[in-house]
Amino acid sequence: MKNIVIAAGYATRLGELTKNFPKPLLKIGESTILGRMLDDIDRIPDIDEHIVITNHKFASIFEDWAKEQHYSKPITIVDDGTETNDTRLGAVCDLLFAMDKLHIDDDLLVVAADNLLFFTFKDFVDFAKSKDASCIMCHEQPSIEKLQRTGVVVLDADNKVVNMEEKPQEPKSYWAVPPFYIYMKKDLDLVRHSVENGCGKDAPGNLAHYMVDNATMYAWPMNGGRFDIGSLDTYYEACEKYGVKNG
Numbered sequence: 001m002k003n004i005v006i007a008a009g010y011a012t013r014l015g016e017l018t019k020n021f022p023k024p025l026l027k028i029g030e031s032t033i034l035g036r037m038l039d040d041i042d043r044i045p046d047i048d049e050h051i052v053i054t055n056h057k058f059a060s061i062f063e064d065w066a067k068e069q070h071y072s073k074p075i076t077i078v079d080d081g082t083e084t085n086d087t088r089l090g091a092v093c094d095l096l097f098a099m100d101k102l103h104i105d106d107d108l109l110v111v112a113a114d115n116l117l118f119f120t121f122k123d124f125v126d127f128a129k130s131k132d133a134s135c136i137m138c139h140e141q142p143s144i145e146k147l148q149r150t151g152v153v154v155l156d157a158d159n160k161v162v163n164m165e166e167k168p169q170e171p172k173s174y175w176a177v178p179p180f181y182i183y184m185k186k187d188l189d190l191v192r193h194s195v196e197n198g199c200g201k202d203a204p205g206n207l208a209h210y211m212v213d214n215a216t217m218y219a220w221p222m223n224g225g226r227f228d229i230g231s232l233d234t235y236y237e238a239c240e241k242y243g244v245k246n247g
Contacts, residue, residue, distance in 0.1 A: 119224025
């Protein structure tokens, strides 16, 4: 299984802090946002490589970072060739770009690189293996306002996804979908042809929605919390709350 990190955005909401530096490599205490995530994923036996897809503007920064890491699995940096937010490929196209460039034909763990997580991805991987199916994550979100700004799924008694909507005005459940996915090798042909068949390009949730409509998908309820770093305020809050090593 390949771990693919979608990190080609320009984090414009963080202003000067990320004008010339990638958000996933911002420091949180002694580590980085991405480093904290890889510390966990690297320990999963199924994972054999970390693939970070970024843009041309930040590629050299990621390359320098990768040379300093000592994970048990190799890190591959993929440059999507874009240099501005206006010319970005979008998360789905970035995933397809990396799959094509590296000729990937393996199960995929696909993660966004701007969250602090308080659970292990191994449980997610084990869930997907038990279902032998592509999977998304979900978590209970009591706020209707927040549900209206994210993907929302309806599940059956076996956690099979029976419906998914992006940013619904009238959510059909309280199950929100964070940006973490597993796509099985047997479904990669659907993934490869998703955009040409009408899948949205920009957000990783666009692909999850497309896959729910075209394949059997299950949802793993997160068994721990997450902290989404989407603005300067949330970044500084993360530094204050979690800046202590292993805090």
